[in-house]
Amino acid sequence: MFVPLRWLRETPRHLLVCERSHVRHERSRHASHVRDHAFNCRVSFLIPDCGIVPEAFKSAVAGLGEYYLVKNLSLHELVTEEFINTFVKKGSCYALTYNTRIDQDNTAALLPTGKLILSVDKDTYEELGLQGHPSRYSGKKPMRYIITLDLSESTFGPDSKKHKRIIWALKEKKPLEFDFLLAWHHTGSEESILMSYFSKNQIQALQPKVTFSTLRNVQCPVLDNNKLKGEPEAACSAQEFFEWLGAILSCVGLENTPSSFLSTYSCPQPSTFVEQVLLCTITGFILPEKIICLLEQICCYFEEPKLAHWISLVVHGFADSPVSWRECEHGFLKGGENLYNLVIFRSLDYWLQMAVGAHDDCP
Amino acid sequence: MVRFKNRYFLCEIISDDSRFQQCLDERAVHNTVKNVIARMHGDFGLACCSIAFSVKYLNAYTGIVLLCCRKDFHRLLWSSLPFITYLESRNQRYPCSFNTLHVGATIRTCQKFLIHYNSNQLLALLRNCTSEADRQAIQESVQSCMFVEEEQFHSKDEESDDSMQMA
Amino acid sequence: MIESGDDKGFKPASYERIVLKNASEYYYLKIYLEFQEVGISLNAVEFKQLIISALKRLHGEVGAALPVDVLSYEEKTLLAILRVPITGLVKLWSALTLLDSYQNRKCAFRVIQTSPFLLALAGNSRELVLD
Numbered sequence: 001m002f003v004p005l006r007w008l009r010e011t012p013r014h015l016l017v018c019e020r021s022h023v024r025h026e027r028s029r030h031a032s033h034v035r036d037h038a039f040n041c042r043v044s045f046l047i048p049d050c051g052i053v054p055e056a057f058k059s060a061v062a063g064l065g066e067y068y069l070v071k072n073l074s075l076h077e078l079v080t081e082e083f084i085n086t087f088v089k090k091g092s093c094y095a096l097t098y099n100t101r102i103d104q105d106n107t108a109a110l111l112p113t114g115k116l117i118l119s120v121d122k123d124t125y126e127e128l129g130l131q132g133h134p135s136r137y138s139g140k141k142p143m144r145y146i147i148t149l150d151l152s153e154s155t156f157g158p159d160s161k162k163h164k165r166i167i168w169a170l171k172e173k174k175p176l177e178f179d180f181l182l183a184w185h186h187t188g189s190e191e192s193i194l195m196s197y198f199s200k201n202q203i204q205a206l207q208p209k210v211t212f213s214t215l216r217n218v219q220c221p222v223l224d225n226n227k228l229k230g231e232p233e234a235a236c237s238a239q240e241f242f243e244w245l246g247a248i249l250s251c252v253g254l255e256n257t258p259s260s261f262l263s264t265y266s267c268p269q270p271s272t273f274v275e276q277v278l279l280c281t282i283t284g285f286i287l288p289e290k291i292i293c294l295l296e297q298i299c300c301y302f303e304e305p306k307l308a309h310w311i312s313l314v315v316h317g318f319a320d321s322p323v324s325w326r327e328c329e330h331g332f333l334k335g336g337e338n339l340y341n342l343v344i345f346r347s348l349d350y351w352l353q354m355a356v357g358a359h360d361d362c363p
Numbered sequence: 364m365v366r367f368k369n370r371y372f373l374c375e376i377i378s379d380d381s382r383f384q385q386c387l388d389e390r391a392v393h394n395t396v397k398n399v400i401a402r403m404h405g406d407f408g409l410a411c412c413s414i415a416f417s418v419k420y421l422n423a424y425t426g427i428v429l430l431c432c433r434k435d436f437h438r439l440l441w442s443s444l445p446f447i448t449y450l451e452s453r454n455q456r457y458p459c460s461f462n463t464l465h466v467g468a469t470i471r472t473c474q475k476f477l478i479h480y481n482s483n484q485l486l487a488l489l490r491n492c493t494s495e496a497d498r499q500a501i502q503e504s505v506q507s508c509m510f511v512e513e514e515q516f517h518s519k520d521e522e523s524d525d526s527m528q529m530a
Numbered sequence: 531m532i533e534s535g536d537d538k539g540f541k542p543a544s545y546e547r548i549v550l551k552n553a554s555e556y557y558y559l560k561i562y563l564e565f566q567e568v569g570i571s572l573n574a575v576e577f578k579q580l581i582i583s584a585l586k587r588l589h590g591e592v593g594a595a596l597p598v599d600v601l602s603y604e605e606k607t608l609l610a611i612l613r614v615p616i617t618g619l620v621k622l623w624s625a626l627t628l629l630d631s632y633q634n635r636k637c638a639f640r641v642i643q644t645s646p647f648l649l650a651l652a653g654n655s656r657e658l659v660l661d
Contacts, residue, residue: 002435003435004411004435004436005411005435005436005438005439007620008620008621009617009620010620011552011557011616011617011619011620011646012646013551013552014551014552014554014646014647015549015550015551015552016549016550016553016554016647017547017548017549017550018546018547018548018549018550019545019546019547019548020545020546020547021544021545021546022544025544025545027545028545041653041655041658042652042653042655044652044653069660098660101656204660206660228546228548229548238548239550239553239554242647242649243647243648243649245649246558246647246648246649246650246651246652247601247648249649249652249653250601250602250611250648250651250652251602252601252602252611252648253601253602261575261578262574262575262578262599262600262603263599263600263601263613264597264599265599265601265613283653283658314649314652314653316650316652316653316655317655318655319654319655319656320655320656334644334645335643335644335645335646335650337645337646337647337650339647339649339650339653341649355647355649355650357645357646362549400590401590402590402591403590403591403592404589404590404592404593405585405586405587405588405589405590405592405593406587406588407588407589407590407593407624408589408590408592442592
């Protein structure tokens with residue numbers, strides 16, 4: 001329909017899912033939500049009323065482990081028998097194409113479950129000749145296709161017809177080359193196997209970048225762990241808190257009057273002044289396993305009596321990854337946001353806030 | 364059948380200025396309305412409203428004007444009309460205001476409304492008039508207008524307008 | 531707009547889930563201003579005035595009345611975060627796109643990132659530069 005004036009007011013759909021439960025609750029799903037969000041580019045945590053970085057956090061941050069950037073890696077290398085046996089089947093292997101855009105380029109991602117997901121445009125899809133399905137968000141005339149290859153499947157043997165065809169398609173029919181971000185999480189043996197395995201390619205080991213900073217005299221909203229929706233005069237809602245957190249992380253001024261010319265944003269009420277807030281930001285290719293370690297440290301932090309009422313852990317996903325949570329398809333449209341925030345209260349109750357944009361499933 | 368849908372605005376131009384009637388022409392109204400849309404809704408609004416925008420009918424005696432624009436954008440035009448404060452003609456500004464009487468989908472419905480409106484106005488005049496001569500004149504014009512309505516469609520609003528003048 | 535799926539089957543009030551669909555009132559944009567020449571600086575007030583004049587040009591006085599907030603602004607890099615009511619996003623974005631000059635000097639607004647969540651602007655994976 002031609003309704004230009006309505007288009008002028010229309011905005012893409014977005015979702016904010018808030019969950020509340022207890023960390024130690026046996027059926028709590030927070031850990032699985034963290035684990036299912038495979039590709040994380042930035043993790044930040046915020047500890048109010050904390051001046052110096054606790055030792056436990058320092059070591060946890062130091063132990064995040066390195067990740068690798070492999071340049072010009074042919075995609076067929078990820079489906080070879082050798083790679084699958086050395087990495088995919090032992091531990092969890094994460095791979096994501098680097099510097100590719102989900103809305104214009106071909107992208108690929110390897111999930112720890114052994115699924116290799118390719119998001120390709122129509123031409124590439126037709127050239128490849130592998131079975132896939134049209135993207136959910138590409139409308140009536142699909143221009144983007146999703147191919148899912150299960151590498152850990154038992155029928156995916158070296159002599160199977162399927163395997164041969166995939167190798168042929170990726171090696172001869174339509175060779176695809178990407179820069180990959182790689183990481184491998186496993187128990188036992190040393191880390192550098194990935195490095196030596198890809199020694200023929202240009203491989204680089206990278207450490208996550210960590211910054212600590214202390215913010216002084218911050219206006220903090222008052223939260224009540226039992227009231228997600230907040231209560232007027234008593235506690236702020238989860239949504240208000242989510243916005244406030246954004247303001248803190250993007251260094252936005254909180255003290256504006258309603259008549260101010262520049263900005264009218266102010267801290268949600270009721271609020272208290274906190275003398276110092278510790279903010280730690282980690283950027284890189286961060287594995288969910290490491291985030292769970294950090295989460296454990298936060299829970300341990302509250303074992304001794306502390307001034308802080310809560311700690312917040314913010315995780316940003318890759319805007320250009322073909323999946324967000326689990327194997328749910330992810331698209332970009334206007335922002336490609338997929339992020340979550342965990343607020344751990346002193347009583348170990350938690351709030352989990354998951355936000356996604358227009359081209360995403362409800363997590 | 365698919366057709367372009369239009370909206371017609373039947374407006375009354377109100378002004379206290381006595382010289383106003385002489386300067387009222389289609390071009391002045393056209394420019395005034397376009398200027399106000401440009402002011403209120405900017406380049407975008409002006410471009411939207413310019414599609415099929417025209418002054419379909421203008422009666423300088425009564426100040427009745429019929430404007431036309433595409434249905435998709437009629438809200439832009441509608442919301443701009445109250446902001447007209449003057450009419451510019453031959454480098455002279457005459458203070459005036461637009462009173463929207465009716466918004467219709469066809470010229471026919473606007474015409475029907477106008478006849479109805481004018482006869483109502485006449486009746487109101489009849490009720491409030493003071494001298495006997497006036498009463499006679501108004502009664503006559505009301506009758507004539509009724510008669511014409513039954514007989515044929517056009518030219519009667521010309522007539523009723525004239526009768527307004529007489530009154 | 532709000533659907534509440536309280537899963538209170540196993541233990542009352544120990545688990546709560548709310549799905550907020552399209553609940554954000556505002557949209558956030560991260561933008562920067564690019565000049566053809568170098569060495570032009572604007573303060574925050576001039577910057578906001580420029581945005582309002584862009585809105586006024588494309589969408590008139592109705593557009594200029596849109597409550598745009600400049601949440602943060604850096605004078606050195608001309609980088610800013612804007613907040614706009616969600617129904618005004620298209621108006622603001624189009625006005626920014628079509629702005630071409632500031633005091634007769636050619637310039638352009640570049641929209642880096644947009645999101646209905648301010649928190650999403652804190653981490654942009656497309657800006658992740660390695661090595």
